[in-house]
Amino acid sequence: MEVIINVKRFDGKKVWYQEYRLDVEERTTIVEVLMEIQSHIDPTLSFRVQCRAAICGTCGVKINGEHHVLACKTKVKDYIKDGKIAVEPLSNMNVIKDLVTDHGQFLNKIKDVKGWFEPVKDFQPVYPEDLQKFGKETDCILCGVCHSVCPAFEMDRDFGGPINFVKVFRFWKDKNDALKDERIVLAEKNHITSCVHCKYCSFYCPKQIPVEQDIMQIEFYGKQKGIIKKEPGGGFSTPFGF
Ligand code: SF4
Numbered sequence: 001m002e003v004i005i006n007v008k009r010f011d012g013k014k015v016w017y018q019e020y021r022l023d024v025e026e027r028t029t030i031v032e033v034l035m036e037i038q039s040h041i042d043p044t045l046s047f048r049v050q051c052r053a054a055i056c057g058t059c060g061v062k063i064n065g066e067h068h069v070l071a072c073k074t075k076v077k078d079y080i081k082d083g084k085i086a087v088e089p090l091s092n093m094n095v096i097k098d099l100v101t102d103h104g105q106f107l108n109k110i111k112d113v114k115g116w117f118e119p120v121k122d123f124q125p126v127y128p129e130d131l132q133k134f135g136k137e138t139d140c141i142l143c144g145v146c147h148s149v150c151p152a153f154e155m156d157r158d159f160g161g162p163i164n165f166v167k168v169f170r171f172w173k174d175k176n177d178a179l180k181d182e183r184i185v186l187a188e189k190n191h192i193t194s195c196v197h198c199k200y201c202s203f204y205c206p207k208q209i210p211v212e213q214d215i216m217q218i219e220f221y222g223k224q225k226g227i228i229k230k231e232p233g234g235g236f237s238t239p240f241g242f
């Protein structure tokens with residue numbers, strides 16, 4: 001079938017939408033369409049792609065202005081409206097060119113919560129039941145989809161962001177991590193309570209990580225321990241009243 005692909009372009013100075021017409025099959029993905037355009041129609045189009053298997057986290061884009069997805073995991077046919085589909089860069093980060101965004105904006109934040117493993121001296125054996133406590137969070141591919149969809153940045157530019165709190169959760173739940181409750185202190189310093197619990201991060205995460213639930217658990221524990229003093233929820237309500 002023939003489809004019109006409307007791509008949001010940016011050349012460093014101006015923004016415009018460019019229309020491309022091409023034939024797609026049932027199985028054609030967004031990334032395949034972008035590669036076809038770049039190879040055979042318009043070599044000036046820029047986008048990111050590496051693994052094409054939902055593993056590297058590099059190909060995040062926004063579809064039809066509202067769906068934040070991995071381009072390599074998303075079929076064109078599922079998003080066609082009246083024969084058209086719009087492809088735009090992810091939100092909440094600067095655009096470098098066309099669909100290429102600055103991932104540094106969320107990757108650099110990870111150091112604010114020490115988002116890495118700090119091993120204890122007396123390392124304990126690890127069993128499958130230990131791994132289950134943070135198995136989903138280990139799957140994070142740093143794609144930035146949750147960062148893109150998160151409305152909390154509009155209210156608080158210093159909000160640490162969903163990725164940071166996935167990292168906090170992953171290491172806080174690891175019995176061989178030395179930081180323990182210091183991780184909750186870091187979450188508090190990174191404004192975890194500015195999360196408005198809209199659940200968009202959990203809904204759009206391509207790895208089905210329960211991001212919002214993780215944030216709730218950290219906040220609940222932090223409140224009980226007296227580490228988190230501010231009321232969770234950012235003091236704002238979402239369209240869904242969460
Ligand atoms: S639940 Fe919290 S972290 Fe997730 S998208 Fe909503 S505001 Fe952002």
Ligand code: SF4
Nearest residue numbers: 140141143144146205
């Ligand atoms: S939590 Fe999910 S959406 Fe967010 S960066 Fe990790 S894999 Fe991507």
Ligand code: FES
Nearest residue numbers: 052056057059072
């Ligand atoms: S190209 Fe690697 S996740 Fe899409």
